[in-house]
Amino acid sequence: MREASASSRPPDSGDPQGDLLGMGARVAVLLPLPLPLREAYDYGVPAGMALNPGDFVEVPLGPRRVIGVVWGPGAGVVEARRLKPVIRRFDAPPMTAVARRFVEWVAAYTMTLPGFVLRMAMSVPAALEPPRETLAYLLRPDALAPPGFKMTDARRRVLALLEDGPPRTPGELAEEAGCGVTVVRGLAEAGLLEPLLLPPLPPGGRPDWTRPGPTLSDHQAAAADDLRQRVRAGGYTTVLLDGVTGSGKTEVYYEAIAAALEQGKQALILLPEIALSAQWLDRFARRFGAAPAEWHSELTGSQRRDTWRAVAKGEVPVVVGARSALFLPYPDLGVIIVDEEHDSAYKQEEGAIYHARDMAVARAHLGGLPIVLVSATPSLETKVNADSGRYTRIALPSRHGGAQLPEVALVDLRRDRPPARHWLAPSLRQALADTLAAGEQAMLFLNRRGYAPLTLCRACGHRMQCPNCTAWLVEHRLARKLQCHHCGLQQPLPPACPECGEEGTMAACGPGVERIAEEVAELFPDARAAIMASDTLFGPRAIQEMVRKISDHELDLIIGTQVMAKGHHFPMLTLVGVVDADLGLNGGDLRAAERTYQLLHQVAGRAGRGERPGTVMLQTFMPEHPVMQALAAGDRDGFYQLEAEMRQDAGMPPFGRLAALIVSGEDPTLVDRVALALGRAAPRDDTVHVLGPAPAPLALLRGRHRRRLLLKAPRATQVQALIAAWLERVEIPPAIRVQIDVDPYSFL
Template sequence: MDIDVVTARVLLPLALPGAYDYAVLDDLDVRPGDFVRVPLGPREVTGVVWDPLPDGVEAKPVDPKKLKAIVSRFDAPPMPDVLRKFVDWVAAYTLSPPGAVLRLAMRVPQALEPAPTITGYRLSGAEPLRATPQRQRVLEMLRETGPQLARPAREIAEMAGVGTSVVSGLVKAGALDVVEMPGERAFIEPDGDLEGPQLSDAQSLAAHDLGAHVGNGFSATLLDGVTGAGKTEVYFEAVATALRQGKQVLVMLPEIALTPQLLKRFETRFGAPPAPWHSDLNQKERRRIWRGVAEGRARVIVGARSALFLPYADLGLIVVDEEHESAFKQEEGVIYNARDMAVARASLGDIPIVLASATPSLETVVNVQRGRYQRLVLPERHGAAELPDVTAIDLRADAPERGRWLSQSLVTAIVDTLEAGNQAMLFLNRRGYAPLTLCRTCGHRFECPNCDAWLVEHRFRKELQCHHCGTRAPTPYKCPECQSENSLAACGPGVERIAEEAAERFPDARLSVLSSDHLHGPAATQEAVGQITRQEVDLIVGTQVVAKGHNFPNLTLVGVVDADLGLTGGDLRAAERTYQLLHQVSGRAGRGEKPGRVILQTYMPHHKVMQALVAGDRDQFLQQEAREREDAGMPPYGRLVSLILSAPELPQATEVARYLARAVPAAEGVRVLGPAPAPIALLRGRHRVRFLIKTTRDFQVQKYVRAWLAQVKLPNAVRLAVDVDPQSFL
């Protein structure tokens, strides 16, 4: 006799190949999107009821007697249909297990439980029999500030200037009612009807165009404006349109260091702060925001790439600020580019997306040329500000003194700037004091024991650190190899070494060092930026933390200590990234009424990057870069997929790589390079071997890789990382 069992597919946030079938008991009503508890082996886990298999796809038959039943359903908003589709899409594109992608959307399990409540009090309408002066103050305060508004006892006491015992007395006297109220802060509603700042004609046209897309289906628009052109104020107008339509908005930033400044600008524009979403939030705040997003109470989210996987109740607009930034690429776990996934999310949700940048990526520029994206241009800085004058100093002709890193021309420019009462910035995109420490006596170099990398000296902390795996060790007093004392030499400059030289050369200048080693979290960044804005700092020494997003009105000089850094190393995007970074940091100069100046120290003044920066000809650089990529069949004119095998022992990784190499499927339009040692062959104690798949643009590379990998079973000790459209080649 057949057993008629109602089943449901449940996807678990684990690296499993797909959803599992579970029985649904008669007393439980579940639908796709519901969060449920299910048994998995000896434990219970939380998962999501997933959609039925598409027509024509048959599941592997399971004996109904062997099916385990769903234990319970959470009283929480179900995961929206579009988010479930997005999870499946990301999994298919990145060749990741769907459960691993689901985990990105389920990082706040506490949010599935009912919201905590606290006890509050409000006026009952009755007068106490004994009205003391203190009681009278409480009653008058509540009448003036909202008689039906419930507040905790401590808040009432503080507002009235009395003790909590007075509040308790009023409750006993019947003058205050006891009510249960939400235990979390409410979200303040941003006002889309508030009038923004006066826009220029070009800004107004762009803002009108962006606003017209909101509520009218999917579109992708590149907002291409020079640094200081007011791109934020322009896309704020699209945000205002979405708010007026009752929609939610996501604004994505590449780094949390940029969050405080945007939060403040948003609050000024819309009368309420948006909800931030980044790794520095505590669990209580993450729970509040996740639930607020799911219930539609959090209207605007400003966040890092993980904000893309929040369960928006009614998302109406996505903005990707600084869309060119490599920080949007997640390099571990599920490997994805949040900018590209944001475009996919907008398409699945049938909503507009805005990609904003002064230095758009070549991929985005080509999508504009192919007609996939619209382009709006802001060619001039807002107001009286003008773009800075950029010059290159040939270090072969104007070399710094021995043991120093600033040329005389740059030193003179800083002196002139400081004497004029303006601020200057020295930029070097290298953390720490020195990238290499060696022994003068025996030549010993300090290497990371877990990675193919040098240990970077951090003199302020008196330690050596690996910037790949985080290994740290105290800086020794003598060489561990030959035991020589006072023989250790720092080779090359880091930002701390530049700060040391700057402090020596400009002793009267108030100096501030800005790098991720000195700024721990958004609050620290906000304070440092505030000091610069208030002109409490004369000379800034910083890494890429200061290169983008910040507005320092009194900063008139930017000196790039090593403009060539980043142009080598075999990265196909090396020139593009260097141009973007130097253009962005150059854009910090002259954003106020005073003209700005940028000095690039370089050994390659004739390199196409330096020539483009000095000439201010970005488009010419992009055209040249595009020709070179197209001739080589490289992205965005071709496709790449990186496969990296890693194992604790090199023979393990090498053996599996040989098996994979023998199983490479033959196909037209594809070329498999490798296996070969990865550029960083040892990382975090694991030996790494890489394949690189190069195909034509229209080749179905995911299908090809999936069929290839299905032929080889990996040993437990060997891991495989698949990176579709790699950004990093280390």
């Protein structure tokens, strides 16, 4: 994200809130729907109701009832007699002024309808209803068992639990007493227990900021003190916590969280992937004595409801979550942490297209609070902002506890060739054997799920392709299926070629992690090996169990994708082998070299984090590539300097602006017609250039044909205004969708 200029910087957060008029007044209500109007709709305020900006209300919309937010006074366009009245106001904390301005700012920056952004900010409408109370029991004083009531050992245990304790739910009593819930109910029916209804407890615990943390090194202590002072002082500031892998960045920013808790404020920590949360949650609980509230796609509906409402009421001090956690209703946020800030998973590619890191910076500015961006390999955008002084940089230049960075060796696959139909070079095989013989752990990394990325017929050459996407079907041999990783289509492996009908001719081409695991089992049959990938680990519990097995040395060798590449700390892991280090360099992606460097640097950082030194072996066909040379030499800043010079010469981000228009529809002829019309109407002058239209690399995605236009402009250009004027010049049919991606990260 470029540093905001005077016209694009978020406005101040001040917004005096007074009661709007009662009966006869009109209010503007923004609805969480992609409605054609960009503004809120006017409604009348009925007798006996007073509304404030931010109140959640139910209003009529045609035949439906819709929940929305009072955005302010009505515009007065609609005649008073035609206004429909607000149906009811919800008894829930209102949306704060900062949150409403954040919705407006995100909508304006990403060129998304405000209602669409509001839907992210009120993603759990059920949380607006009164919370469900929980049945619990107390011991009824001086109660006597009715005649004939038999006092069993199980019943005595339940009564003993309640003698001096607080009220407990039937489930808790049954679990602690080692009996069934029917035993508890029997005691209640006999009049020995007194029922009562309790409000639900806030999710997570109550972190204790006074608990002492671990002993910090001098560098860590200085960094932690800097962050603590910024949080206590308040006010907007962006800090890059730039530390090598294993330098203890997490423990340092925990001190910023402690400073926010000390002031009674909330803290938000964004993680790019749920896979990172297992060890993070354990470390947090050890530091603060309680778990934070979580926010991610794996939560149940009731968990989301309880968490959303508790956050809004200020009952949740700390939230850790994925990018959508940024839109939760924080009433008093004190600090935002964006861990692994460089990670591309922060970019939302569908619906409202936004980058959570960039929007987090805007949210911090609106709320007047510090934000900490954390990475061992910062994005080039963040590094340029830090180098120019727009962001403050705090460095952690060495690993904690005296651990050394691993040695990185390049394996030239042109000379050190694997055997036929195998993928591990002889030198890597020997290193694996030596590591396992020493009782240490090894990791093989390949950022490709499944068994093979392509299946073809050896007889006629037919390739198994997704009918809905421009993509090959990936073989998942363990699940005995072919799958598209873009639309999710699945089908069984065919016994014969669907094109020529020949049987036994379908062959797997190229390796995925399952195929590497097959080779490992052949080479090291006694090694305890496991695959760690998003399609073999379902949910945080499975990931947590896998992390535990690795930490407890129940596994010798891990084969996995990027879910294991960052954030994990395994002291006995001393060897990391990258099967195909060139994989991310293919294609014409602007950030291909940067992303490949970041990913491989993070993978390499898993090795040698304990007392034993680590080694990293990168298999490559291009050892002379600048990415490979920088990794081997440990020259991170040299790579960034070269990458920055190339981007600056080309006028590419962060030194220029990009915005993409993606035209899609089910009719390819109509898609082409609209894309060509947009191409003819495109803004052009000496500084602004539009490339395309051209088929997107994924020209067919989920059954929709796609064409791209790419606007390239100088850094100071307000691309939103240019695009708005551009779209007004072209009529877009209802069957065609035009998505706008300001600051695109993916070019698929």
